[in-house]
Amino acid sequence: MAAPKVAVVGAGVIGLSTALCIVETCPSSSVTLLSDQFSPSTTSDVAAGMLIPHTYPGTPIHVQKQWFKETFTYLFAISNSAEASEAGIHLVSGWQVFKSTPKEELPFWADVVLGFRPMSKAELQKFPQHRFGQAFTTLKCDCPSYLLWLGKRLKATGIQMYNRKVADLWELHSEYDIVVNCTGIGAHQLVGDKKLFPVRGQVLQVHAPWVKNFIRDGDGLTYIYPGIHRVTLGGTREEKSWSLSPDPGTTRDIFDRCCSLEASLQEAQDIKVKVGLRPSRQCVRLQKEVLSQGGVKLLVVHNYGHGAGGFSVHRGTAKEAARLVGECIASLRGSSSRAKL
Amino acid sequence: MRVAVIGAGVMGLSSALCIQEQFQGLVPGLELELELYADRFTPHTCSDGAAGLWQPYLSDHGNLQETLWNKETFDYLLGHLHSPAAQEMGLFLLSGYNLFTEPVPDPSWKNIVLGFRNLTPKELELFPGYSYGWFNTALMLEGRNYLPWLTNRLTQRGVKFFHKKVESFQELFSQGVDVVINCTGMRSGELQPDPELQPGRGQIIKVLAPWVKHFIITHDVKSGVYKSPYVIPGSEFTVLGGIYQHGNWSEENSAQDHRTIWESCCRLLPALQTAKVVSEWTGLRPARHQVRLERESIRHGNLQGEVIHNYGHGGFGITIHWGCAMAVARLFGSILQEKRK
Numbered sequence: 001m002a003a004p005k006v007a008v009v010g011a012g013v014i015g016l017s018t019a020l021c022i023v024e025t026c027p028s029s030s031v032t033l034l035s036d037q038f039s040p041s042t043t044s045d046v047a048a049g050m051l052i053p054h055t056y057p058g059t060p061i062h063v064q065k066q067w068f069k070e071t072f073t074y075l076f077a078i079s080n081s082a083e084a085s086e087a088g089i090h091l092v093s094g095w096q097v098f099k100s101t102p103k104e105e106l107p108f109w110a111d112v113v114l115g116f117r118p119m120s121k122a123e124l125q126k127f128p129q130h131r132f133g134q135a136f137t138t139l140k141c142d143c144p145s146y147l148l149w150l151g152k153r154l155k156a157t158g159i160q161m162y163n164r165k166v167a168d169l170w171e172l173h174s175e176y177d178i179v180v181n182c183t184g185i186g187a188h189q190l191v192g193d194k195k196l197f198p199v200r201g202q203v204l205q206v207h208a209p210w211v212k213n214f215i216r217d218g219d220g221l222t223y224i225y226p227g228i229h230r231v232t233l234g235g236t237r238e239e240k241s242w243s244l245s246p247d248p249g250t251t252r253d254i255f256d257r258c259c260s261l262e263a264s265l266q267e268a269q270d271i272k273v274k275v276g277l278r279p280s281r282q283c284v285r286l287q288k289e290v291l292s293q294g295g296v297k298l299l300v301v302h303n304y305g306h307g308a309g310g311f312s313v314h315r316g317t318a319k320e321a322a323r324l325v326g327e328c329i330a331s332l333r334g335s336s337s338r339a340k341l
Numbered sequence: 342m343r344v345a346v347i348g349a350g351v352m353g354l355s356s357a358l359c360i361q362e363q364f365q366g367l368v369p370g371l372e373l374e375l376e377l378y379a380d381r382f383t384p385h386t387c388s389d390g391a392a393g394l395w396q397p398y399l400s401d402h403g404n405l406q407e408t409l410w411n412k413e414t415f416d417y418l419l420g421h422l423h424s425p426a427a428q429e430m431g432l433f434l435l436s437g438y439n440l441f442t443e444p445v446p447d448p449s450w451k452n453i454v455l456g457f458r459n460l461t462p463k464e465l466e467l468f469p470g471y472s473y474g475w476f477n478t479a480l481m482l483e484g485r486n487y488l489p490w491l492t493n494r495l496t497q498r499g500v501k502f503f504h505k506k507v508e509s510f511q512e513l514f515s516q517g518v519d520v521v522i523n524c525t526g527m528r529s530g531e532l533q534p535d536p537e538l539q540p541g542r543g544q545i546i547k548v549l550a551p552w553v554k555h556f557i558i559t560h561d562v563k564s565g566v567y568k569s570p571y572v573i574p575g576s577e578f579t580v581l582g583g584i585y586q587h588g589n590w591s592e593e594n595s596a597q598d599h600r601t602i603w604e605s606c607c608r609l610l611p612a613l614q615t616a617k618v619v620s621e622w623t624g625l626r627p628a629r630h631q632v633r634l635e636r637e638s639i640r641h642g643n644l645q646g647e648v649i650h651n652y653g654h655g656g657f658g659i660t661i662h663w664g665c666a667m668a669v670a671r672l673f674g675s676i677l678q679e680k681r682k
Contacts, residue, residue: 093554210431
């Protein structure tokens with residue numbers, strides 16, 4: 001059988017990393033990447049890229065932990081190499097603070113990040129409104145840089161990338177054997193997944209280079225994440241809101257909440273406002289599907305619905321998706337050899 | 342009463358401010374005329390070259406007084422962290438690593454800094470060749486911001502600045518100065534010979550590496566302090582260092598030292614290989630077995646005056662400065678007390 005033709009749809013962190021994993025694990029395949037959005041206009045470009053997992057209610061914890069661990073290990077190695085600044089990966093330490101002690105004092109990912117421990121009384125003095133906290137060191141992706149770096153690595157493998165709007169997965173059936181659906185929030189329309197909904201996030205990206213530690217309120221709504229060039233201040237979690245326009249009242253509110261955690265942010269300069277729609281779901285849709293019409297089949301692997309946790313688990317889910325693509329390729333070979341008989 | 346401070350590094354400026362804040366207007370009828378003399382002002386002082394990290398040497402050699410001054414400085418700065426002035430002062434929190442090739446006793450300052458702990462095995466994987474280490478959150482006080490801030494505060498309070506090299510204490514006494522505060526750092530020997538004061542020559546490379554969010558200080562217990570690579574990220578530039586040459590008076594940058602710093606820091610942090618070099622600088626740490634902070638009555642012919650010495654802070658000037666400034670102010674207070682009798 002000729003080299004199986006795989007199309008990856010989507011060029012956010014999930015699409016790019018999944019395409020890379022497929023090329024790495026299925027070298028016999030011919031991979032093409034299709035997307036109507038590329039960096040800097042993907043949802044991933046807005047994300048702060050902090051490796052702090054989001055918990056998916058519908059996925060077993062040990063699976064989520066495995067995905068996070070794989071992603072952390074992968075990025076840890078890059079952060080410690082000469083490619084770190086180009087890939088935009090760096091370590092960052094900081095604090096997660098709670099106004100009231102959380103039910104779960106030890107999150108499932110506590111032993112994956114570095115140096116996780118409760119904050120001391122002296123450290124908590126910096127946060128008079130908070131009574132409990134956790135200190136740890138994790139990784140951060142400078143998202144536009146990371147996407148660019150992934151794209152460069154993909155191009156080096158010979159993969160073709162095209163700007164193309166796919167209106168219906170079936171339209172790809174004549175050109176491709178397998179389609180990998182990494183369309184994030186786009187899957188709502190593309191495959192009509194009503195379980196997928198946006199959680200709108202507005203963030204401010206500011207110039208405040210003296211902020212070197214992250215601070216996150218355990219409620220997940222207020223956070224300060226220092227990146228390579230800018231500090232991301234957040235945020236909001238507005239379920240089912242599809243608006244991509246920045247809201248000035250929200251900007252003011254985010255700024256105030258962050259300044260109450262870190263007073264020096266009052267001196268922040270050059271405030272840029274961004275909005276992203278987290279492609280949210282009870283669980284990540286990571287599964288195979290067979291589409292067929294009139295005896296013709298199209299194998300699909302879905303990898304979308306990462307919500308607030310895309311960067312944290314991207315490598316883990318990309319590897320799983322690539323494994324599913326491998327299964328699809330094996331089944332294609334099986335059916336083609338059966339056809340020969 | 343005329344008070345002259347000699348020296349416009351961190352000691353001179355902070356001693357002047359401390360005296361001003363405590364005694365100006367304290368005694369009705371006592372007019373305090375504060376003047377500051379120096380031949381080098383920011384950004385050309387030794388203090389300007391220092392990265393600005395608050396961290397004492399590993400051992401205080403039983404010098405409890407210095408440990409106390411270090412603590413006073415840390416607590417004073419921590420208290421200013423939330424003030425609107427913090428950013429202007431160049432003051433911010435910074436976390437990071439101290440690395441060793443063998444276990445060492447905890448430092449005298451372990452309970453002064455925030456969140457002091459040992460490194461975990463996984464963290465040590467980041468630093469091949471080092472088998473033991475500490476993590477803690479300390480403070481940065483960047484000379485390039487702090488010195489101008491101190492200067493502004495002093496100017497606002499009416500302190501007069503004179504750009505001039507003072508050749509002797511007598512020169513000032515003969516002009517009617519009552520008390521001299523000697524903060525002449527490395528060149529104190531020119532005003533009064535002090536064989537215990539020796540240069541600890543240091544060289545640093547300033548680079549652009551905004552992805553570095555932690556200080557990393559390595560230690561070679563056999564070689565001694567600052568002879569092992571260190572990386573300290575500031576608000577704009579990252580300082581690379583690791584040179585301490587006792588007795589070397591050269592203020593010229595050495596190509597060999599450049600290579601030593603560059604190679605050892607890149608080995609420590611491979612990501613630095615892509616960092617852009619911005620500048621290089623050499624400074625002479627005013628090293629002494631202990632800080633000289635004491636009163637001296639100087640008599641020359643029929644001239645008499647009081648001198649308060651405050652020099653010999655080696656590589657921990659920023660770290661200890663406020664404790665020393667307050668000690669200087671206390672000595673000044675006792676001089677005032679005596680004069681009133």
